[in-house]
Amino acid sequence: MSQRQVLQVFEQYQRARTHFVQAVAELSARPQNIGTLRDAGVISLLRPLLLDVVPTIQQTAALALGRLAYFNDDLAEAVVKEDILPQLVCSLSEQNRFYKKAAAFVLRAVGKHSPQLAQAIVECGALEALVICLEDFDPGVKEGAAWALGYIARHNSELSQAVVDAGAVPLLVLCIQEPEIALKRIAASTLSDISKHSPELAQTVVDAGAIAYLAQMILNPDAKLKCQVLSALSQIAKHSVDLAELVVEAEIFPVVLTCMKDSDEYVKKNGATLIREIAKHSPELSQFIVNAGGVAAVIDCIGSCKGTVRLPGIMMLGYVAAHSENLSMAVIVSKGIPPLCTCLLEEHEDHIKAAAAWALGQIGRHTPEHARAVAETNVLGTLLSMYMDIRSSEDLQLKAKRALKNILQKCTYLPALEPLLHDAPPNIMKHIVGQFSKVLPHDSKARRLFVTSGGLKKVQEIKAEPGSLLQEYINTINNCYPEEVVRYYSPGYSEMLLERVENYQPVL
Amino acid sequence: MAALVRLETRLSRLREEYFLKNRSVDEDRKIVYKAAVKIQSWFRGCRVRAYLRYLNKMAISIQKWWRGYQSRRYFRKMIKTAYFIMKMNFYNEMAVRIQKRWRGYYVRKYTHNYYALKKYLEAISLNNEIVRNELQEYAEMNEKKKKKKDLEKKEKEKKYKARKMHYLLSTEQIAGIYNSPFRKFPDPMELLLRQSKPLSHRQQQPKSPFTYDLYDWPTCKRPPAFPTGEPLPPIGRQKPQGPFRDAAEVLRQRYKPLEPTLRVAASISSPLEKAREEMKREEWRKCIHDNEFLPFSSYHKNEKYELSIHASEKIGKETYGIKHFREVQPNKWIAGKVSGFLLLKRAWSLRLML
Numbered sequence: 001m002s003q004r005q006v007l008q009v010f011e012q013y014q015r016a017r018t019h020f021v022q023a024v025a026e027l028s029a030r031p032q033n034i035g036t037l038r039d040a041g042v043i044s045l046l047r048p049l050l051l052d053v054v055p056t057i058q059q060t061a062a063l064a065l066g067r068l069a070y071f072n073d074d075l076a077e078a079v080v081k082e083d084i085l086p087q088l089v090c091s092l093s094e095q096n097r098f099y100k101k102a103a104a105f106v107l108r109a110v111g112k113h114s115p116q117l118a119q120a121i122v123e124c125g126a127l128e129a130l131v132i133c134l135e136d137f138d139p140g141v142k143e144g145a146a147w148a149l150g151y152i153a154r155h156n157s158e159l160s161q162a163v164v165d166a167g168a169v170p171l172l173v174l175c176i177q178e179p180e181i182a183l184k185r186i187a188a189s190t191l192s193d194i195s196k197h198s199p200e201l202a203q204t205v206v207d208a209g210a211i212a213y214l215a216q217m218i219l220n221p222d223a224k225l226k227c228q229v230l231s232a233l234s235q236i237a238k239h240s241v242d243l244a245e246l247v248v249e250a251e252i253f254p255v256v257l258t259c260m261k262d263s264d265e266y267v268k269k270n271g272a273t274l275i276r277e278i279a280k281h282s283p284e285l286s287q288f289i290v291n292a293g294g295v296a297a298v299i300d301c302i303g304s305c306k307g308t309v310r311l312p313g314i315m316m317l318g319y320v321a322a323h324s325e326n327l328s329m330a331v332i333v334s335k336g337i338p339p340l341c342t343c344l345l346e347e348h349e350d351h352i353k354a355a356a357a358w359a360l361g362q363i364g365r366h367t368p369e370h371a372r373a374v375a376e377t378n379v380l381g382t383l384l385s386m387y388m389d390i391r392s393s394e395d396l397q398l399k400a401k402r403a404l405k406n407i408l409q410k411c412t413y414l415p416a417l418e419p420l421l422h423d424a425p426p427n428i429m430k431h432i433v434g435q436f437s438k439v440l441p442h443d444s445k446a447r448r449l450f451v452t453s454g455g456l457k458k459v460q461e462i463k464a465e466p467g468s469l470l471q472e473y474i475n476t477i478n479n480c481y482p483e484e485v486v487r488y489y490s491p492g493y494s495e496m497l498l499e500r501v502e503n504y505q506p507v508l
Numbered sequence: 509m510a511a512l513v514r515l516e517t518r519l520s521r522l523r524e525e526y527f528l529k530n531r532s533v534d535e536d537r538k539i540v541y542k543a544a545v546k547i548q549s550w551f552r553g554c555r556v557r558a559y560l561r562y563l564n565k566m567a568i569s570i571q572k573w574w575r576g577y578q579s580r581r582y583f584r585k586m587i588k589t590a591y592f593i594m595k596m597n598f599y600n601e602m603a604v605r606i607q608k609r610w611r612g613y614y615v616r617k618y619t620h621n622y623y624a625l626k627k628y629l630e631a632i633s634l635n636n637e638i639v640r641n642e643l644q645e646y647a648e649m650n651e652k653k654k655k656k657k658d659l660e661k662k663e664k665e666k667k668y669k670a671r672k673m674h675y676l677l678s679t680e681q682i683a684g685i686y687n688s689p690f691r692k693f694p695d696p697m698e699l700l701l702r703q704s705k706p707l708s709h710r711q712q713q714p715k716s717p718f719t720y721d722l723y724d725w726p727t728c729k730r731p732p733a734f735p736t737g738e739p740l741p742p743i744g745r746q747k748p749q750g751p752f753r754d755a756a757e758v759l760r761q762r763y764k765p766l767e768p769t770l771r772v773a774a775s776i777s778s779p780l781e782k783a784r785e786e787m788k789r790e791e792w793r794k795c796i797h798d799n800e801f802l803p804f805s806s807y808h809k810n811e812k813y814e815l816s817i818h819a820s821e822k823i824g825k826e827t828y829g830i831k832h833f834r835e836v837q838p839n840k841w842i843a844g845k846v847s848g849f850l851l852l853k854r855a856w857s858l859r860l861m862l
Contacts, residue, residue: 003756004756007756131793135793167793167794169796170793170794170795170796171793204796207796207797208796208797209797254639257639257643258643258646260643261643261644261646261647261650262650263650263651263654290632291632291635292639293635293636293638293639295632295636296635296636296637296639296640297639297640297643300640300643326625326628329625329629330628330629330632333629333632333633334632334633334636
């Protein structure tokens, strides 16, 4: 009998522990309770339960710790301070797969908040244990370990290097080949986080043979997986020309263009980012993309999206057009300018408008034909108003001004320049008047149009310092016309005539 | 004496006569002198004039001859320069023609071929059209698939609802709500109800202790099949009837942990083999690529081998000047570079796996 009572005491205690741990786990799933839990000192209470005899209590305690640390970085720091991490790391190698998953969750939750916490995790030797978990049979364990490694590697390049030195990359490449979609997603996202910091890390990832598998996975119908894969490829390709060429050699074109028609916004955005990172390195790569029809796909994508999703596509058009005038003409021929103009008008964010202005400047700056193609869409007025608007950010104003200057220096399409004469500030006016002074001496119809549209009158009203470039241009324009016409349009002519009437002595 | 007087009288007149005679002679003489002078001067003048005329004529003929000679020389020189200028103009014209043709050819071949560029841009727009069409088709296909999936899901839901609400089926006596007697034909729901099999009550599964969120992770679908820990002894159970052994004893015996002998507990493979296996696993894990680590002696591997003079020249005569005259660099021609897309057009249709 007494034996039974003794056992009953133990049973009660066990039940109480189980109940406590399960309740804490459920409460920590809701963010509102976290503050109260923290004040109640939940971490120090959970710590001994991690070493409990009963495995389910251990696992639930680890799960609860993970959830607490996930939401709040104070709790994560507390987890680190209470020396829980070394115990977790030790038991990571010994216990069963549920415990491993829970422990990997805790490490991920702690490592996500800041580089210092991630460094603490690395220092207590968690990386080797996590890498051993990556070799485990159970896909859930691999996923947890890969996720934790990804969050650690995300912060800066030293941590990424530490992850790579622990030998994680070949195992991650193996994880990508596994059939489970979630594991593939996480492995792709971890590779993306590793390779984004520096070219050497990207090269390590490439040396492990990741590109071929990532390229195959673009065809997978799952949207989130595509997102991660495209992001990984773009992080690899962004560092140098050689890496970009390696990515292209994996035959991603023209399959990547189907991603631009996907229904998910982020797939479109990441696809456009990948194409942009490839296009920006060299004219040959841009040529290749243009030949594969990439420009058309990106233009359609810009036309169909709204907001920040458009930004990589706009930048891609700008990079392609910037390389050479043939490529710029290819962009114009693919009907690239109207979507950029609508972007400039419709978007609310200044940085998207700045990008659109920059792209238009790159397209129009090569030759008069290009400038004419841009000017015919009447976008110069919009650019000017953006430059003059006080509410635009500095970046937008600077980009609008540069784009305007670049286009105006080559623009000979006078009907588009006329409206600008009326509101431009002096530094832009100099270019506009300069263009007029280049075209008017040779074209008589243009001269006539200039007079009838009131341009000559406006030019007379401009005040310029004698000897400045602006004055020279004005003189050139005035020399194209007979003197009476110039005098007729000069300001104050009517007063001058009336004065002459007053002073005239009639001949009797 | 009379002669003397006559002489004296004549004497007084003698002076006069003498004077008068002298005067007339003088005057005659003057006249004659003047006449002689005139004649002589005139004659001399004639002579001098004749001489001057003669000199003039000679001078004229010398100058004539000399000027003719000079002008002929000058004329010859002028002809020579005019001829030279004509020749140079002709050569210039011809050189311009040659240079015109050559510059046109060179620019079109190596720098900028307007027609190739035009063709290229037209081909780009054509290619873009193709790409756009194919992407449109792909997007439409995806849309259709999605719609189909949605429709199927809805159908499934409807069928499930019909199975749940099977009791609403109409009988002979009582018309169901979907089979009103005022309708000409029954509602489609009624037909669905007729076709569906009634749903039986689901057995309430006992709540297993593993039902919380460890299984929310997408890769872990089932709870473990083996008991992961020691389950607690059942609480508050009635003591079983009959001379059974004590429950605690039974359970202790049932769940007695395994106490293997050393021979069983130690693994089959000796530590040496285990260590070897461990090493192999490490290798396999850490190996990033199969390229061997090259020793330092391979520093010289990439050095370019320099040919000796004997081997570096071609054997035989130089062909330039005999076989061909113009230098041609086919790898710099732009016509080839511009038309690389034609290959890709075919590759697109093969590779776009829809």
